[in-house]
Amino acid sequence: MNVLFATSEAVPLAKSGGLGDVAGALPKALNERGADTRVVLPKYAEIPSAYLEHFETIHTFSFRFGWRHQYCGLLRGEIEGVIFYLIDNEQYFNRGGLYGYDDDPERFVFFNFAIAECLPHFGFVPDVIHCHDWQTALLPFLLKTRYAYDPLCRSVKTVFTIHNLRYQGVFGQKLLQDLVGMDDFWFWTSGLEFYGAANCMKAGLQYADKLTTVSETYAQEIQTEYWGERLDGVIRWRAADLHGILNGIDTDSFDPMNDPAVHTPYRGSISRKRKNKLVLQREFGLPESESIPVIGVVTRLVDQKGIDLIDRVLGELLDEGIQLIFLGAGEYRYEEMLRGAAAWKPEQLAVRLGYNEGLARRIYAGSDMFLMPSLFEPCGLSQLIALRYRTVPIVRETGGLRDTVQSYDEYTKTGNGFTFANYNAHDMLHTVRRAVQLYRDDEEAWKTIIANGAKEDYSWSRSAKSYMSLYGELLPLRKETERWPVTS
Template sequence: MKVLFAASEAVPFIKTGGLADVIGSLPKELLKQGIDVRVVLPKYADMPQTWKEQLTGITNFTLRLGWREQYCGIQTLQYEGVTYYFLDNEYYFGRPGLYGYGDEPERFGFFSKAVLEALPHLDFKPDWIHCHDWQTGMIPVLLKAQFQRGEWFHGIKTMLTIHNLKYQGVFPIDQMKELFLLDDGYFTGTALELHGGGSFLKGGLQFADVLTTVSRTYAEEIQTPYYGEYLDSLLRYRSGDLYGIVNGIDNEQFDPMTDPHLVVNYRDSLTKKQQNKLKLQEELGLPVSAETPVISMVTRLVQQKGLDLVRHVISELLSLDAQFVILGTGEHQYEELFRWAAREYPAKLSAQIRFDDGLSRRIYAGSDLFLMPSQFEPCGIGQLIALRYRTLPIVRETGGLRDTVQPYNEFTGEGTGFSFANYNAHDMLHTVRRAVYFYRNDHEAWAHIHRNIKKLDFSWKRSAQQYIDLYEERRAE
């Protein structure tokens, strides 16, 4: 089985979010399970020089995009057994950052077409092109509209994974017609048209052979108007081709036994975990106290992450006998909220408004509870890392949070964390209070939840097998 992943970012080469973690870790597990998997990415200017120096040129060709004729170079390297291809065009990708430019449809239109045109230059014909998010949504469209007329492309199937339905790649129809030389029939309401423009993502949802998203619950949610971002009717129409497969994490990358950022390495020892907590409190200037629970949030500071719930009851949260640690950057209103709280309640809250991977690991290791009250969450990685570092999540029951955190039931002893169902600030507050109660007053229950967590496995092994089953089952159609 040959699979080509097409994506806009991947760890360790370039990252803005969780997509990069998936593209950096899932192919490794697929390779272990016998799949010939390769990855194609844009070659960005911001890619560290150490990686650029390891690239080997394969060839280059001229690509026609509308009226433009553009250079495309193909370079490659191997990393942890996986072959990565980088498509080189200085005009589109030789600039700072990854996203947010005015010519976004042209940049990722180039990338989508270049992925297909590059294939015959490689000694590799995939059974599947596995596309990820809107930036690659036009690959299934172009494959079926134009490229499958050529004999070389016969038999190639496409899968599109939705990592976040909110980002849809919507651009002016005239611009997309001109770039891709597609006729009017592709830009009706039953094809690419969305919000009066043309959508890369909707194109992928229409034309890919198989659709997946990153948790079973999110696959169900996005077929409803509340979560469907105006695409719910299309997703219901394609429900027979839509599958939810929960993301995993790289257990080698996130391992408290070997993590060099931690003060004390540990696996299941609550005593050693507490040593990390005491050092974290000291590092962040909080009162050092083993008895006081530390509740953390390592997150993008945006509304999706449930921060309006936190804002609504922040005084009540800070009146609890607990400490809060916030790490992240994002919208100004939330950055200022936590800066204000840190000034007003310096013994209760530490606000680290920055990106710091090493500190994030110490926070996961040094926290007792991890708060993630998301409005929606396709999968979520924070709760998975928290569980790996034996920190109990407090989550809202949505998307992947619902699929990966089982609420603690004191009557049966089942559960790996705490959760609430409604998007309601006081429901969240009640759940946080309940978690703090168990930490302070019921040590046996707390230890029991930790024993439950020890049995969990959120590595990629099981999820990779589900993808393989899907590749094999749907290839024959």
């Protein structure tokens, strides 16, 4: 089975969030199950030169999309046992960062066209192209419309994964028409119209053969009006083709016994883990004490992550005698709130704005608890990493958090963390208080919670098995009549 991952980021080459982790780790797990999985992404300027040395140019050409005539280079290289392809165009990708430019619509429409144009030149014929998020959502649409005449493109099946439904690639109607080269009639009958604008993710939802999202609960949530981000009608229409498959983590990389970022290697020893706690407190300039509960937060500082709940009861949280450690960046209002709080309570609250991978790992290793009060969370990788580092998660019951963290039950001795259901600051506060009290008063119960979490399989193996099964469902369909989206 040949699978091509089409993605805007993938570790270790380029990453801005969880998508990069998924697109870098899942192909390895699929290959271990017998697939030939390869990855294609843009050739960004920020890809480290040490990795670029592994690549060679295998094809160069020019092609038209809309009225534009653009150069495209195709590079091939092998990194950590996975074959990667890079789409080269310096006008679009030779710049700092991955996203956030005014011409992002043009950059990623080009990327979608380039993948289709490069299919004959990969030296590899995919059975399935697995597309991820809005940046590659147009590809299933292009393969079934613009490239439907090409036998190679017509034979490929597509899977589209929603990593976060909030980010859809919504642009002006005329802009997308100009980029794709479609008149008004084609635009309206294609199903890409979205409340007077154009929606890239809607293209993937309608034209891909199968849809997935990154947890079972999130797959159910996005079919509702409240969480469906105005695409719930389309998702309900495709519900029979929608599968929730939980993400995993790279357990070889995230291993506190072998993590070079961790001061004292450990596995199940609380005493060794607490040595990392002292190191973490020292690094952040906090009073060093094994008895003080340390709660870590590694997150984007945006409203999705529940930062406003923390803001609402921050004083009451700190009255519990805890230490809070934040690592992240995002909205200015949240950054300023945390700066002010750290200046107000420097002995209890420490903040590092930005992101540092090694520091994040030390927070996972050194914290006693890990807080994720998310408004919504398609899957979440942080709670899985926390569990792997024997750090007890405190989460709101939504999306993948609900699927991976079960609240501790004192009577049955089951559960691997602490949870609350309502998006309410005091519900979160009461849950934190319960966790802190148990941490202080019942070490045996705390050890039981950690042991329960250690029993779980956080690897990509389980997810890869589900994806292989899904891909297998598509292969017999190759000779069947293509299913086209319903439009009105």
